[in-house]
Amino acid sequence: MTKLIEIRDLSKVYTRGKQKVEVLHHIDLDVEQGDFLALMGPSGSGKTTLLNLIGGLDTPRAGSLTVGGQRIGEMSGAQLAKWRANSVGFVFQFYNLMPMLSAQRNVELPLLLTKLSAAERKKRAAIALQLVGLSDRASHKPSELSGGQQQRVSIARAIVSDPMLLVCDEPTGDLDRESAEEVLSLLGILNREHGKTIVMVTHDPKAADRARHILHLDKGTLVESVLA
Numbered sequence: 001m002t003k004l005i006e007i008r009d010l011s012k013v014y015t016r017g018k019q020k021v022e023v024l025h026h027i028d029l030d031v032e033q034g035d036f037l038a039l040m041g042p043s044g045s046g047k048t049t050l051l052n053l054i055g056g057l058d059t060p061r062a063g064s065l066t067v068g069g070q071r072i073g074e075m076s077g078a079q080l081a082k083w084r085a086n087s088v089g090f091v092f093q094f095y096n097l098m099p100m101l102s103a104q105r106n107v108e109l110p111l112l113l114t115k116l117s118a119a120e121r122k123k124r125a126a127i128a129l130q131l132v133g134l135s136d137r138a139s140h141k142p143s144e145l146s147g148g149q150q151q152r153v154s155i156a157r158a159i160v161s162d163p164m165l166l167v168c169d170e171p172t173g174d175l176d177r178e179s180a181e182e183v184l185s186l187l188g189i190l191n192r193e194h195g196k197t198i199v200m201v202t203h204d205p206k207a208a209d210r211a212r213h214i215l216h217l218d219k220g221t222l223v224e225s226v227l228a
Contacts, residue, residue, distance in 0.1 A: 004165065004197050005031035005054060010063035012049055012220075023049045025220045026063070033164075036191040036198045038211035046220040047201045048169055054199055055167040056084045068164055085113045089158030089196075093170040095150045097142040097157075103129060104138040107156045114161070128156035131194075132186055148179025155186060159196070166190065168200040172207050184210045 010027040013020050024046045031037055039047045052058040053065055056072055059080075065072040068087055075083060097106045107125040116124070129135050132152040142150050151171060158166055168187065172180035188210055190196040200211060208214050216223050 002033040003030050004033040004035070004068055005029070005199075006064075006066040007054075008064045010050075010053070010060050010065055012046075012053065012058070013061045023220050024053075024060075027220075027222055029215070029222065031197065031199065033197055034191070034195050036188070036210070036212045037200070038208035038214045039199065039201045039217060040203070040205075040208055040214060041217035044219075045217040047217050050217065051167050051169055051199060051201050055088050055090060055165070056080050085110060086161065087163050087165060089155075089161070089163040089166045091151070091155055091158050091166060091168040091171045093173040095142070095147075095154045095174075097150055097153060099142050102139050102141055103134060103145065103153045103156075106142070106153055107160050110157060110161050124160050125156070128160040129153070131159065131190075132156045146179065147175050148182050151175060151179070151183050152186060155183070155190075159190065159194075164197060166196050166198045168198060168202075170201055170203065172202065172204060180204070180207065 007027055007029040010024060011022060012024040013022045027050065039050060041047050049058070053060055053072065054067060059073050070083055098109070104122070104125050107128050108121045111121040111124060126135070126138065129138055132155050134149060134152055134156065137145060137149060145153065171187070172183055175183060184207055187198060191198050200207070202208050
């Protein structure tokens with residue numbers, strides 16, 4: 001198997017006034033291409049910080065973080081933004097959809113950073129919505145969709161640029177169980193049938209059980225790695 005993510009001796013420190021808080025302590029981790037990894041742990045354990053580092057939303061203080069052959073800590077802000085747009089799809093707990101735009105237009109948003117024509121953007125958005133089972137809701141605005149449907153739109157937006165990596169931060173945290181199961185089933189299909197590598201932060205053991213591996217963090221330290 002090919003390593004997509006390689007982390008060595010990774011640390012992250014935030015400064016609050018004169019106080020320095022080390023959120024992650026000397027993390028070592030490999031994630032294979034095509035894996036589905038769940039990150040679990042109590043609040044404040046560093047899960048979301050690690051996820052943000054893997055997705056290029058933040059940079060490490062010490063150690064090395066390589067994703068798809070790119071050293072995250074060595075890229076400029078502009079390089080990192082371009083890399084994220086091409087390589088990473090983001091799924092958040094609260095969907096982050098634009099309320100005045102249709103589902104189709106919301107899914108197209110990441111493609112506005114590319115040189116694709118309007119027709120090609122529309123075509124790719126339609127394919128992404130079809131993959132998540134929402135072709136018939138393309139013209140609907142977020143307020144006209146259920147929570148589960150909104151999260152599926154956000155997943156379509158995450159995959160529309162065909163990224164190599166999906167990072168998901170509590171993707172079922174705001175959903176009822178039935179909607180959560182639909183979203184988790186969709187993530188499983190994207191992993192198994194479309195080869196997407198997924199790293200997911202979750203507090204939900206049922207969500208974590210859908211992953212291939214479960215990794216536990218406690219106080220910024222990797223304490224356990226479990227085969228799912």
